[in-house]
Amino acid sequence: MKIETRDVGEVRILEPSGKITIGVGDVALREAVHDAVQSGSKKILVDLSDTTTMDSSAIGELVSAYTTVTNRGGQLKLLNLPPKVADILQITQLITVFEVYDNEQEAIASF
Amino acid sequence: MISAESNVHLVIGSQIENIELVQIVLEESLRKLEVGDDASHAISLAVGEAVANAIQHGNERDPGKRVEVDLALDGDDLVVKVADEGRGFDPTQLPDPCAPDNLLQPNGRGILFMNSYMDSIDYSFDAQGGTMVTLRKRLGAPRPEAPAADHKEMG
Numbered sequence: 261m262k263i264e265t266r267d268v269g270e271v272r273i274l275e276p277s278g279k280i281t282i283g284v285g286d287v288a289l290r291e292a293v294h295d296a297v298q299s300g301s302k303k304i305l306v307d308l309s310d311t312t313t314m315d316s317s318a319i320g321e322l323v324s325a326y327t328t329v330t331n332r333g334g335q336l337k338l339l340n341l342p343p344k345v346a347d348i349l350q351i352t353q354l355i356t357v358f359e360v361y362d363n364e365q366e367a368i369a370s371f
Numbered sequence: 372m373i374s375a376e377s378n379v380h381l382v383i384g385s386q387i388e389n390i391e392l393v394q395i396v397l398e399e400s401l402r403k404l405e406v407g408d409d410a411s412h413a414i415s416l417a418v419g420e421a422v423a424n425a426i427q428h429g430n431e432r433d434p435g436k437r438v439e440v441d442l443a444l445d446g447d448d449l450v451v452k453v454a455d456e457g458r459g460f461d462p463t464q465l466p467d468p469c470a471p472d473n474l475l476q477p478n479g480r481g482i483l484f485m486n487s488y489m490d491s492i493d494y495s496f497d498a499q500g501g502t503m504v505t506l507r508k509r510l511g512a513p514r515p516e517a518p519a520a521d522h523k524e525m526g
Contacts, residue, residue, distance in 0.1 A: 283387035
């Protein structure tokens with residue numbers, strides 16, 4: 261699992277790929293969000309196109325990231341949910357919490 | 372390889388990195404059983420949660436305690452047993468992670484994953500200590516449901 265990051269204007273885009281599970285990427289996700297927040301970014305878009313699965317620990321990290329960013333006056337949104345990840349967000353009912361987009365330009369324009 | 376005649380028995384230390392080892396063995400066994408990718412993904416996620424709970428909450432990451440994982444077939448059902456050496460817990464007392472007040476909690480979704488991705492989850496608690504979680508999933512075609520009412524229109 262690795263996380264690529266890039267900036268489009270004021271939006272920090274995180275692109276985790278592979279499995280995000282306990283001990284395999286959950287901490288990396290936390291650190292990537294932490295780095296974005298520390299660098300002053302308040303607009304964070306997590307592109308999950310290449311994420312193959314997330315366990316409850318990874319979902320917990322995503323929720324913590326959302327809370328951290330929101331509490332600092334920022335926004336964290338999701339882009340391109342693969343079916344398996346979308347299923348997980350449905351099961352956990354977090355699909356009602358996150359703003360989800362399937363088009364990067366629309367997602368960026370939404371901030 | 373899991374077969375009707377033999378099962379797989381794994382004993383791991385209480386280290387988080389061992390979860391993936393269990394999943395590798397499980398997924399390879401499911402591949403040989405020609406279980407589809409979606410079902411394999413679901414089972415692997417659920418079993419990963421059970422092993423993670425055993426390591427973190429059961430054994431409290433005590434390196435001196437072991438987690439045992441047993442994979443077996445029971446007819447068309449895959450049966451996975453995950454046993455720890457912890458103090459046990461009351462599954463009826465766990466908060467609902469989907470309740471509005473809990474939705475933004477970072478923890479507490481492991482059993483939700485297990486219940487969502489497996490057909491049944493049972494717990495047993497040893498009087499000497501230790502919890503065993505039994506996860507069951509039917510492989511292959513789903514059980515036939517009661518026949519639906521006949522909606523054929525006449526004439």
